[in-house]
Amino acid sequence: MKPIAILILLLLVSLDLFGQSIYNLNRYEPEIIDGRAEALGRTSILSSNGANNVFNNPALLSELKSIDLQFNIRATFGNVNKLHTATDTTSIVDHYSDTDYKRTIHPKINGLSFGIPYQISPKSAWRFGFAAGYRAYYDWGYDIHEKRKEVFSDEITNEEGDNEFNGGFNTLVFGGGINYKKKFYAGVSISIPFNSQHSNIYEDFDGNKAKNSGTASGTFYTISGSYILSNYVTIGTRVKTEYKLEIDGSDDQFNITYNYKYTIPAEYGLALEVKPIIDLKIITEYITRNFADYDDLYYFNPESENGYSFRTGFEYGTNKIFRVGFFTQSVPVYTYSSYYDEVLDDYVFDLDDKPQTETGFTTGFGTKINSKIQINLFGSYSFLNYDEKYNFVADTDITNEVSYSLFKFGCSLGYSF
Numbered sequence: 001m002k003p004i005a006i007l008i009l010l011l012l013v014s015l016d017l018f019g020q021s022i023y024n025l026n027r028y029e030p031e032i033i034d035g036r037a038e039a040l041g042r043t044s045i046l047s048s049n050g051a052n053n054v055f056n057n058p059a060l061l062s063e064l065k066s067i068d069l070q071f072n073i074r075a076t077f078g079n080v081n082k083l084h085t086a087t088d089t090t091s092i093v094d095h096y097s098d099t100d101y102k103r104t105i106h107p108k109i110n111g112l113s114f115g116i117p118y119q120i121s122p123k124s125a126w127r128f129g130f131a132a133g134y135r136a137y138y139d140w141g142y143d144i145h146e147k148r149k150e151v152f153s154d155e156i157t158n159e160e161g162d163n164e165f166n167g168g169f170n171t172l173v174f175g176g177g178i179n180y181k182k183k184f185y186a187g188v189s190i191s192i193p194f195n196s197q198h199s200n201i202y203e204d205f206d207g208n209k210a211k212n213s214g215t216a217s218g219t220f221y222t223i224s225g226s227y228i229l230s231n232y233v234t235i236g237t238r239v240k241t242e243y244k245l246e247i248d249g250s251d252d253q254f255n256i257t258y259n260y261k262y263t264i265p266a267e268y269g270l271a272l273e274v275k276p277i278i279d280l281k282i283i284t285e286y287i288t289r290n291f292a293d294y295d296d297l298y299y300f301n302p303e304s305e306n307g308y309s310f311r312t313g314f315e316y317g318t319n320k321i322f323r324v325g326f327f328t329q330s331v332p333v334y335t336y337s338s339y340y341d342e343v344l345d346d347y348v349f350d351l352d353d354k355p356q357t358e359t360g361f362t363t364g365f366g367t368k369i370n371s372k373i374q375i376n377l378f379g380s381y382s383f384l385n386y387d388e389k390y391n392f393v394a395d396t397d398i399t400n401e402v403s404y405s406l407f408k409f410g411c412s413l414g415y416s417f
Helices: 003-018 035-039 050-056 058-063
Strands: 068-088 093-119 126-139 142-152 155-180 184-193 197-203 209-217 220-228 233-240 243-251 256-264 267-277 280-289 307-316 320-331 336-341 346-351 356-368 373-391 396-416
Touching (some): 035 320, 035 356, 035 396, 050 058, 050 068, 050 093, 050 126, 050 155, 050 220, 058 126, 058 155, 058 220, 068 126, 126 184, 155 220, 336 373, 346 373
Antiparallel strands (some): 068 093, 068 396, 093 126, 126 155, 155 184, 184 220, 209 243, 220 233, 233 267, 243 256, 267 280, 280 307, 307 320, 336 346, 356 373, 373 396
């Protein structure tokens, strides 16, 4: 193989390794933890059920009419494909790779909650609600099967590898809410780490294995409020406070220990519920994604622009309720570009500051099995596709075509005492 060809190959491989681990783009995506909320476009501020409000809007715990228990389960699976082409127009060296990252199906009990209502007296205008729960805030448990076909000059290779992730950032959540005359609502909850273990076992194309494992910790608050403007309109708001996510662990391949402290910025959300007719509800919410304020996360572009999440859902019915939803949100994935530097007499690698946008659709169904048991089913599909073109070294044209898709389905089962 020519020296220039070897150099180009090494550069291309290093670029790919530096990349954004796109199949991990949901690594810091908080779990919603509620079947109704998931079905309504992943809204959560005004769409959670019963005791699950301790996770998403503790103010609405004051609407509990009886002791409530919620059990939440879901499964995910998906795929990422990256078609990479490099052409050296000088030495006529072509490099081509087609890589699939298949995310295998991963079921999980991602939340449990228990809520209790309280009223000082039957005539009191004040109502209270309290709840405790367990949730998988960040879920890092899934397996990635990597399959790559690579062509370089006249050499063709087919390789496979596995990446096994386990654990996540799990929390115990305690919270309470209060309302006055069922019109003004306020609440707060605290999330503290609980059994937050994580591990990663990677087996490369040659069968070599490497493992790292450790723990995660961090404490934050969720503060929320709601106001019933009329029989037809409700407004809700939520703030999740900034916190330090600390990850400890060890790497057996390099025989080292590590400690990372990431700044997870505050999140602000605003929601609106409209009931144009008795059996129809429309819920919309906007949530900030301040990517520019994330600190020390290696695959977040430090020069990133801030993002957003827009979510909306519709539900129709009373006893048997049908739901559909839509969402679009910024994710920490950035396209590459290049420009010619006259001083260096070469192309300089650059990263776009604007995050890419993931789009998704949801649907679901809710019904009461009897007077005490309620079930809410949901399914969702989200996707992200983009192309990028740039010059990595002089006279070398790079083209990447990336497509991402993720499926999620599950349910919440509620029981009222």
